[in-house]
Amino acid sequence: MSEAFTHVDGGELDLLIIADHASAHVPDDVDLGIDPALLRDHIAVDIGVAEVSHLIADQLGCTAVLGGISRLVIDLNREDDAPGLLPVMSDGHAIPGNRHADLADRMIRFHHPYHHHIERVLEAMNSPFILSVHSFTPRLASDPHQERPWDIGILYNEDDRAARIAIPLLEQAGLIVGDQLPYSGKLLNATMNRHAEANGIPYLGIEMRQDLIADVLGQRRFAGILGPVGLECRNSLA
Template sequence: MQSERLLGSEDPPVFRIVNPAGRSAVLLTADHGGRAIPRCLGDLGLSDRQRASHGAWDLGVDGLGLLLAARLDAFLILHNYSRLVIDANRPPRAPDSIVSHCEQSAIAANVTIGVAGRQRRLEELFHPYHRRIAAELEARQAQARASVLVTLHSFTPVLDDEVRPWHVGVLHGRDARLASRVRQGLQRERGLRVGDNQPYAVSDASDHTLVVHGEGRRIPHVELEVRQDLLATEAGRRAWAQRLAGVLEAALAEGLPPLPDGPASVG
């Protein structure tokens, strides 16, 4: 019989905070930074390879986040649980908030999940993470301290036989002020293929963190997607942390233009 609670005393915390007293305006998030699974769900019926794959988490983004937080002296929050349990960057009502398959394998605990089980995952694994992000941003606002939201992700070099040529994607929705500067800064580096809302685009239907905490609070924000093979080694992660830190610092150095009034469509 399933326990009333999803997480037990031996399960890791929902999220990890790094550099909580960071002085930078930048707040870093890694929504898919971990691949833990609550003990009561076992291995979800998946192989070790599947539970270590990109379907389970964003490979390399945890190491990138740690290095970037140190380089910028920035606050970093990493979600510790696999997106195969619940996706911390999907709106709760999105069909893929809790996925039914990993690769070609059905996830029995997800296929058969009922309303109560879904709510339990939201209450224990999704909402605490987002409440902590909101609390940090609200505390900064109360202190009249600037905030800039930077969400970190990685993407696979090949998806469904489609080769993705970009080294990095710069994503945004309604507010492209920071994303435009970051993209332009990255494009100055010879040989670097930079995607503009590629390989993914931000939308209300597919994204939660950037839409709710960035757009919703009308603070500067950008989502960065680095191709995961470029983050496979410590040297690669260090190179990308240095590159992204420099571009972010330059983009923010002169301040951003004011955000126009009124909503616009998300692409």
């Protein structure tokens, strides 16, 4: 066991689910200086992602690696030298405990073990495919007038092979799909750039709208849609 990640061993299929922001956990010795209620908010965790990831892993018989700490402790979906690794503000909320935090310590304790574990899992696969799972808030407190009507977004940087397969399948399943929305994978794709694009591994990057996966019924619905779509992408590309 590691505090940096949760490893879900769901079976032998060469498909790896990666969920960078699956946990709101803050270790006891880390003081963020915030109201604990914020740990239930989207600034701390991708709501619904852990549950959907577990369901897909069980459904497909595949492995999942879920981030084990809140993105307010350190953002696992950022390059090693990126701004925002230790957020001091998030959607209008100050995170005062991060102002004088030791970045090197948190990198060694959380960021490096998480990404090294992903590397080991992928190296053990013969023909890997990655399903990257995130969720987005229907509205930002800092920009409440921004419209985010999509049920799901598909993100990528240079490699859009799986996106081109998945988008029509998701639309056929009745979802409103954003292509590079609500933001672009060309701007925010660190984990997939590192583990997928840099190694020629095909992947599908998804963002689910949080209010649609906030309860068990929504989580089951999305897992039931995404499992077959992810498998179709994997079978076509891996």
